[in-house]
Amino acid sequence: MGFSKLTETKVLLKQYFKDIISIEEGGEQRLIIDLQSKDITSMINHLKDFMDFKHLSMISCVDWPEENKFEIVYILTSYSKNIVLMLKTKIDRKNPKLQSIMSLWPQAVTYEIELNEMFGVFFEGNDRMGEEFILEDWDDIPPMRRDFDSLEYANKNFKFRDERKDKKIIREFISEHYDEWRKK
Amino acid sequence: MDDLKRPTLDSDFTCDMAFNKITKWAQKNSLWLLAYGTGCGAIELSPTMTSRYDWSRLGIRGSATPRQADLLLITGYLSTKTLKRVIRSYEQMQDPKYVIGFGSCTINGGMYYDSYNTIKQLDLYIPVDVYINGCMPRPEAVLSGLAYLKDKIGDKKADGWIKYKQNFEWYRENQKKILKSFNGDNMPDKYNW
Numbered sequence: 001m002g003f004s005k006l007t008e009t010k011v012l013l014k015q016y017f018k019d020i021i022s023i024e025e026g027g028e029q030r031l032i033i034d035l036q037s038k039d040i041t042s043m044i045n046h047l048k049d050f051m052d053f054k055h056l057s058m059i060s061c062v063d064w065p066e067e068n069k070f071e072i073v074y075i076l077t078s079y080s081k082n083i084v085l086m087l088k089t090k091i092d093r094k095n096p097k098l099q100s101i102m103s104l105w106p107q108a109v110t111y112e113i114e115l116n117e118m119f120g121v122f123f124e125g126n127d128r129m130g131e132e133f134i135l136e137d138w139d140d141i142p143p144m145r146r147d148f149d150s151l152e153y154a155n156k157n158f159k160f161r162d163e164r165k166d167k168k169i170i171r172e173f174i175s176e177h178y179d180e181w182r183k184k
Numbered sequence: 185m186d187d188l189k190r191p192t193l194d195s196d197f198t199c200d201m202a203f204n205k206i207t208k209w210a211q212k213n214s215l216w217l218l219a220y221g222t223g224c225g226a227i228e229l230s231p232t233m234t235s236r237y238d239w240s241r242l243g244i245r246g247s248a249t250p251r252q253a254d255l256l257l258i259t260g261y262l263s264t265k266t267l268k269r270v271i272r273s274y275e276q277m278q279d280p281k282y283v284i285g286f287g288s289c290t291i292n293g294g295m296y297y298d299s300y301n302t303i304k305q306l307d308l309y310i311p312v313d314v315y316i317n318g319c320m321p322r323p324e325a326v327l328s329g330l331a332y333l334k335d336k337i338g339d340k341k342a343d344g345w346i347k348y349k350q351n352f353e354w355y356r357e358n359q360k361k362i363l364k365s366f367n368g369d370n371m372p373d374k375y376n377w
């Protein structure tokens with residue numbers, strides 16, 4: 001009778017990394033770990049090499065303009081332990097920089113370029129930073145930031161069609177006549 | 185036997201017109217559609233082309249390259265990145281060529297009205313012959329749109345491609361407003377075949 005794999009991982013991680021801000025269970029076979037940004041690369045390195053978290057599911061970003069922070073989220077999976085890990089770290093919003101993990105997983109490059117384009121987060125060590133990925137000819141602030149006003153941008157850059165000349169509201173017109181047409 | 189009336193042709197029925205009639209008939213009954221789907225609307229094309237609704241009754245078939253196609257269907261929202269590819273494909277198609285705008289998104293932005301990345305009115309950028317509205321249009325609506333386009337071709341009213349060439353500057357200006365790097369290596373300013 002030993003600990004479950006989840007508790008074991010939790011205890012081990014707490015032992016190795018004294019600076020972890022918090023570590024908690026987020027449901028069945030899930031751990032949510034809050035970290036300082038300086039620890040993130042060593043933590044991921046350790047998880048991959050010694051604790052069998054071989055699968056990088058995704059990297060994502062959450063914008064917190066109120067706190068002036070970006071929260072970068074890494075999700076790792078271990079097939080032998082059957083555990084999903086969520087690593088979170090907050091970085092400064094003014095100068096968002098983080099170490100790239102492309103040496104561990106080549107596919108991380110794609111996620112990092114996307115975050116760079118959509119949020120403006122810079123990943124040091126990734127040589128494809130600044131490349132155009134989804135947006136072409138973009139000249140505004142990165143569009144996934146919460147202070148970017150999408151509707152305002154659309155109004156400024158695109159022309160909407162004028163309303164109907166006869167001012168008919170077509171939805172009402174259809175709903176008025178719907179039963180009548182259906183009988184035909 | 186002098187009063188025997190010979191059958192006469194219509195006075196303004198010339199050889200040229202006969203030829204015209206035949207080409208129109210051929211054009212409207214053999215539409216080749218560029219197999220290119222943008223947005224969600226392309227999902228309605230599979231029931232329209234398969235046995236339930238079967239658009240080959242109308243003489244429509246898919247073709248793989250723009251050079252062989254007559255008909256371009258813009259099936260829904262069109263992001264600015266895709267617009268670049270659409271313009272190139274459209275300009276590469278052989279005359280005569282027709283465009284159908286498909287779904288509310290092409291008409292006025294649809295439910296992507298506040299998106300920073302999709303165009304709101306298709307006819308500012310390429311000439312549209314027929315719009316099919318609905319989000320998304322059912323196969324019946326698609327077929328009726330296609331039938332309408334065929335009638336329009338028969339009446340010689342589907343002349344978007346002529347308008348595009350005549351008002352080329354205007355279309356290019358509109359396109360340049362949203363595609364800022366138009367003079368790059370892969371996006372020539374001229375009409376590119």
Ligand code: SF4
Binds near residue numbers: 224287294319
């Ligand atoms: S009109 Fe509706 S179905 Fe068509 S692309 Fe737009 S949102 Fe999708």
